[in-house]
Amino acid sequence: MMKLAIGIICLLFAYLLEGQSIEQVKFTGRAELMLELTHRYKSNYLTISHHQFRMAFTELHPYQSDLDEIVTEKHSFHGHTWMIDILPDYGDDQGLVTPIGFDYYGGLYYSKVLSNDQGGHTSMINYLSAENELYADIIPGLVNHSGLQSGALSKNERYMILSTQGAYTHGKEDLYVIEYLGSSWGHMTNLGSIVNTKDQEITPYLATDNKTLFFSSDRTGGKGGYDIYMTERLDDTWQNWTRPINVSEVNSIQSETSFCFVETDPFAYFIRSDKLDVYGDIMEIPIEQSIVEDSSFTEIVDVIEKAYFKVVDGVTERAIASELVIVEDYDQRQNESGIFEAEELVGKTLIFKSSGYFSSKLKVGESVPKGENIIFLQPLTTGSSITLENVLFKRATANILTSSYEQLDLLVEVMNENPDLNIRLKGHTDNKGNPVSNLELSQNRVDAVADYLRNKGINRRRISGIGYGGKYPIASNETEETRQLNRRVEFEIME
Structure with a gap:
């Protein structure tokens, strides 16, 4: 009865939040397909320029296995000629590139994430000038444990909002701010627990007041896989925000990401995709906005x-x-x-x-x-499942990488400290390859982890295990970046 009451309260709270208005942006019509671009391939990670009629977004081409690229075309949109730019794929072909924003001169900031065979990632922010000069890794020391990264550049080019999985995230990808300090970019500052949750916060967009923030999240209480939310910064710490509001005029039972607009255009743009697929169609929705541009710089x-x-x-x-x-x-x-x-x-x-x-x-x-x-x-409650982060194997084998020992030793320590704790290991793969082989591989990996724990002194009667292959995905299997989330080992707490 108590659970039912709590559930009703949560639903009522979500309803009240959805009914809140967004004073800064008024939606004056329904979202429609951007017909000029419907002939293109599936899209993601959209951004537009505050300074020129330019648009950049990624596409997944059928001749590519996992890779995005930023493409180019010219169209007349609502009386303006827009430029949709191509970004040459510099460096390793396994890199996932996502546009972040254009500067005043037409240069483009973009993110690139490189993945290795061991499941690790290297992230960088690059800048491609209007003269096609490349400045790589302009923010040294970025930490990202995910294969995904997205972001937005403020109109005054003072702030960059990044979605990344750093060392101090609240869950998966969190939103961070980085300030330009006059000659270099500073350190990442997490936007805090009002904005960030244990789920994913991705594809941010910072309006020209440098206070109004739109982003996409798959947090509980939304309409679909990912929804667009809006929040407003309350002070100069970048930690205090209004509670995020679900932008109900844009969201549907599908997924919406990459919401953005500029003051000179009467439309906002975003990506709408299937619930589990991050690639979709570019949408447009008519708006009226009354945001006052920030002409000052805030010291952090x-x-x-x-x-x-x-x-x-x-x-x-x-x-x-x-x-x-x-x-x-x-x-x-x-x-x-x-x-x-x-x-x-x-x-x-x-x-x-x-x-x-x-x-x-x-x-x-x-x-x-x-x-x-x-x-x-x-x-450690009975029936709960916990993913063993950073437990990795050599590709297509059950050989545990040495980098995994630290996490496994932590599990050994926890089991020694809790002598009544019994666990069931659960192995999962993505859906690539033969399902029978995947099932066998997941079981072999579970057995390898169990053997490691037993060799460290954990009684075999406290450990059981089963491999599920690709039967229970937690993310889309359409791209390498999301498939890696499905390749995991969990442990379930048993009675």
Whole structure:
């Protein structure tokens, strides 16, 4: 009865949120296909220029296996001639490129993510000038654990909003801000827990006031796979925002991403795709907008100032009493509020623990984003499943990569600390290849992980396992970046 009451309250709350109006943007008609582009291939990651009538987006071509490319054409859109640009595929062909934004002179900022055979990723932000001069990796030190990355450039070119899976994300991809400091770009600052959730926040768009932010998310309570949301920044910390509103005029039971518009055009644009497929059609919707452009620059304080870690329950997202272990210093700290100051933890290896939760291990980089950096701990409750992050295998084999040992050793430690904990390992693959072979491979990988745990002293009676092959995907199998999410090993808590 209690669960039913809570469910009704949540539905009512979602209904009230959806009914809120967005004062800055009024929708004056229905979303329609952008007919000028319907002959093209499936599209994604759309951006338009504030300065010229230019548009850039990625396409997945049938002759490509997994790759996007940014393409070019000219069309007359609503009385204007738009330029849809091609971006040469510099470097490794396995790179996923996504446009971020145009500068005043027509240069294009774009993201590129390179993936290796071991499941790792290298991310960079590149700049291609209007004269086709390439400036690669202009923001050194980017950390991204995902094969996906998207972003947006502010009109005054002062801020860049990135969607990436950094070291301190609330879940999967989070939104971060980076400020241009006059000669270089600064550090990433997480936009905080009001905007970011344990799900994906992707394809941001920052309006000209540098306060109104649109983004797409697959968080609970939406209409489809991904919905467009709007929020407004309340102060200069980039941590305080209004609660995101579902943009109901745009969203459907399908997925909507890459919402964007410019003040000189009476239309907004976005991508609509199937619920599980990130590629779709370019849509347009008539709008009236009354956003006042920001003509000032906001100073962001040093990112290390007032930075802290906050340990929360991975389901309820409530702060929990926890223990911090600093590996290099053999130092253990307790905090009932789950909050730990981060300034002296730079460069350290940290383990966050709490009774009844699966621990989390983190190597802190050279700096920590200011404000709260959320650490999610998953509860060890009967029936719950926890994905073993960064447990990787040599391609098409059950041979565990040495980089996986750290995560597996963490599981061994948790099982030693909880002697009554029994688990069932569950192996999953993507849907590529022979289903029978995939089923066998997933079982072999489960057996390999079980053997590792037994060799570390865990009693075999506490471990069971089963391989499911590609039967239970958690993401689309259409691209390599989403297929990798389906190749995973989980453990389920048993009675």
